[in-house]
Amino acid sequence: MSIISRLVTWRAADRAHPRVRRWGVPVFCAALGIPSLLNPANGADVPAQIAVMFGFTVPLLWRERHPVPVFAITTAVSVLVLPLGILNGADAARVVALYNVGRWGSPRQLVVAIGVTVAQLSAWAAVFYTGGQLSYVTRPEVVAALAMVGLAGIAALGLAGRLANAYITALQVERDQRARLAAAQERARISREMHDILGHTLAVIVGLADGAAALAATRPERGADTLRIIGDSGRDALSELRRLLAVIGDEDTPRNGAPLTPQPGLADLDALLERFRSAGPSATLHTEGDLTGLSQGLQLAVYRIVQEALTNTLKHAALDTTVAAAITVDCDAVQVTVTDTGPPRTRKSGRTGGGKGLVGMHERAALYQGDVDSGPNSQGGWTVHARLVPTSPNPNAENTPA
Structure with missing residues (x-):
């Protein structure tokens, strides 16, 4: 019950300050992309990389209300950067988008999102390893497999968060019912x-x-x-x-x-x-x-x-x-x-x-x-x-x- 109590505390704090998490996550993903601007291996100029960085992070502002469209946008941006050969740390936004599909989307949407992510990740690994950006990786297939497993875990974590949220809501409803019964x-x-x-x-x-x-x-x-x-x-x-x-x-x-x-x-x-x-x-x-x-x-x-x-x-x-x-x-x-x-x-x-x-x-x-x-x-x-x-x-x- 201590875990549930902590989740309830975090949820209360999040509801008290909703803008902190809403804006904090996109800003954090954008911060991860700033070092990539100085990466000489990127095949595009700085303005293009900044545009890619914003393409990954700005849609996250609507990740809870529209999780599937946000996932689709971040996936489309990641596909567009493949021919440009751009490596940008802001693509961590795709992990956040996948997590929110698991938490707020339907089970069918989550399965489709995982399938798209696995296919896109395989294409990403192949393109960048062939282009030389991942030449330092000795076993790219192992790295890609581990990345796929990690992304599946992120999706499962989102689903677990959804279940925990439903459980907390059920506990609150039960508490309110008990309070009303006690008052009666x-x-x-x-x-x-x-x-x-x-x-x-x-x-x-x-x-x-x-x-x-x-x-x-x-x-x-x-x-x-x-x-x-x-x-x-x-x-x-x-x-x-x-x-x-x-x-x-x-x-x-x-x-x-x-x-x-x-x-x-x-x-x-x-x-x-x-x-x-x-x-x-x-x-x-x-x-x-x-x-x-x-x-x-x-x-x-x-x-x-x-x-x-x-x-x-x-x-x-x-x-x-x-x-x-x-x-x-x-x-x-x-x-x-x-x-x-x-x-x-x-x-x-x-x-x-x-x-x-x-x-x-x-x-x-x-x-x-x-x-x-x-x-x-x-x-x-x-x-x-x-x-x-x-x-x-x-x-x-x-x-x-x-």
Whole structure:
């Protein structure tokens, strides 16, 4: 992966300064041709050699957008210099053109370019060896063969660069997809948390307000107590929302300096039930097994499931209902059951499984390989039963913030 990382770094630098490579490569090839101007073996004057040098290098400015035409032009220039007997170092541009055919052209175009290069190189070696420019070479056929192999390697290098570029692009696409998926999951988590917090608190406040309104004429002294409970419930909800928003903003403390409420767990169920009772219904909690040994994430999931079940009871059941919550912990699973005795507030207000609350309970249970069942019971009320496995298959589930 270090090679890929280095390629990504080079690619980023190239994209940041595209003109450096675009102009640097032709200038470098032209610089290779300058010493050839002083070569007495060349059979042409200096202006002709300069024209040949520019014929090799100038087309390279368009080598990426039009790799095949640029290769054709440099090949044509190399063919034209054969009868003139000009040896110019700028013909290294043909190597660059062949490389770009391998990187940006199609496989068929690359095969044709390699065939043309081999044929042209053979003709070049024959002409210049016969003309005496390569008389110092003892085995010209070996040199020509090695040059052909080298050019084929350059073409293969261009193809490898193309494959590496495609691989890097695929990695970037995958990274962007993962980022979008993580953002979608975070939005869903935030929506679920806000639904649980606000839904429960508002249900409690509505229940308290309805009860206070009913008692206003007969027991007005209860009004102050009810208002205090409503205020405490609202403050608890604001504290939880402040903590949630601080996590979203990656802040340790809120801007006003108020301390954050810790993430709720099973130890907070008594306070949850107390707020629930203050709205009118009666409620009991039965636990069995070692609840303290559960992870923080699992405790949060159980807490939210119980909270949502109580919220649904406040929304749909009569205020004189009785709720029994039971949590059982064993070596295999955590069983959560919340049952109310009903009856429903009105005959038409039946509970269905299409609400966000029940969807949120299913999602929380799914994080721990569990499931949730809910439906009417024999007492005329509603029962919610959830099963969660203490060991989560998702390593991030334990660390998911509330």
